[in-house]
Amino acid sequence: MSLLNKGDTIGIIAPSAGLQNKDLSAAVAYFEKLGLKVKFAPNLNHEYRYMAGTDDERADTVNRMFADTEVKALFCLRGGAGATRILDKLDYRLIKNNPKPVIGLSDSTALQNALIAKTGNPALTGFLPLYDFNNKEIDSNVDHSLQKALFAEKHTLSSGICHTQGSASGKIIGGCLSVLCYLCGTPYFPDLSGKILLLEDIGEKNYKIDLMLNQLKQQKNFNQLKGIIIGKFTNCPVSAPEDGSIEDCINDFISGLNVPVITDFAYGHIPSRHILPLGIPAQLKADKKGCTISW
Numbered sequence: 518m519s520l521l522n523k524g525d526t527i528g529i530i531a532p533s534a535g536l537q538n539k540d541l542s543a544a545v546a547y548f549e550k551l552g553l554k555v556k557f558a559p560n561l562n563h564e565y566r567y568m569a570g571t572d573d574e575r576a577d578t579v580n581r582m583f584a585d586t587e588v589k590a591l592f593c594l595r596g597g598a599g600a601t602r603i604l605d606k607l608d609y610r611l612i613k614n615n616p617k618p619v620i621g622l623s624d625s626t627a628l629q630n631a632l633i634a635k636t637g638n639p640a641l642t643g644f645l646p647l648y649d650f651n652n653k654e655i656d657s658n659v660d661h662s663l664q665k666a667l668f669a670e671k672h673t674l675s676s677g678i679c680h681t682q683g684s685a686s687g688k689i690i691g692g693c694l695s696v697l698c699y700l701c702g703t704p705y706f707p708d709l710s711g712k713i714l715l716l717e718d719i720g721e722k723n724y725k726i727d728l729m730l731n732q733l734k735q736q737k738n739f740n741q742l743k744g745i746i747i748g749k750f751t752n753c754p755v756s757a758p759e760d761g762s763i764e765d766c767i768n769d770f771i772s773g774l775n776v777p778v779i780t781d782f783a784y785g786h787i788p789s790r791h792i793l794p795l796g797i798p799a800q801l802k803a804d805k806k807g808c809t810i811s812w
Contacts, residue, residue: 521668717785
């Protein structure tokens with residue numbers, strides 16, 4: 518079933534960074550053109566260090582948006598940092614009783630996966646209003662993918678390279694690798710058993726990516742994953758030859774796993790990308806003819 522219908526109200530929240538004098542009007546006009554009404558969390562213009570207000574302020578606005586029965590979906594304003602700081606202040610009973618998809622990317626990974634772990638709340642990853650309208654116009658592929666993800670009954674995305682052939686069914690979890698690793702060892706890290714793991718990142722050195730992947734590999738039930746989707750690792754420098762390539766990191770990461778693996782999927786901190794579901798049952802297929810994700 519579709520996540521939204523024309524005429525629905527969406528909420529824009531800021532669990533991480535805020536507007537910081539940036540213009541949101543192009544994104545609002547886009548939503549209205551899609552037939553959606555827009556409601557703003559009150560902290561979008563707040564500033565506390567690098568975040569859109571204090572932890573209490575940001576958590577309170579998220580709780581209130583979930584409690585607002587008029588709002589049918591929540592869009593994270595932008596990435597940045599700070600979402601992990603509010604996780605222990607969210608009302609998970611309230612959220613579980615009022616589920617609504619949370620759409621985001623980057624630092625939103627923390628909020629989205631924590632909600633999956635604690636409540637099973639669904640999400641979409643791959644879009645941020647401020648990020649995607651930084652140049653006033655949305656990328657055509659992002660636009661098409663987002664509209665399909667929001668309004669279509671069924672979805673199929675084709676992208677990436679088959680690293681390990683096979684098919685898998687399960688809920689996708691993950692997103693930005695470094696942010697997901699912030700959740701390791703906390704009650705907010707989702708159970709890996711039966712899941713399809715999605716990963717991307719930006720600006721991290723290869724040896725750090727290698728260590729973060731190894732950290733995930735050491736998490737409980739890692740060997741019970743059903744599949745892996747590797748997106749784009751952008752602007753990730755090799756600080757020394759012995760660090761190896763991203764491909765080296767991935768090969769070590771999946772060593773010993775007998776699950777389908779897609780690499781180079783069009784998802785991550787790149788201008789043109791696909792929108793993917795989190796916490797929603799999906800099917801992965803990888804073979805020499807191509808790779809698809811459907812839900």
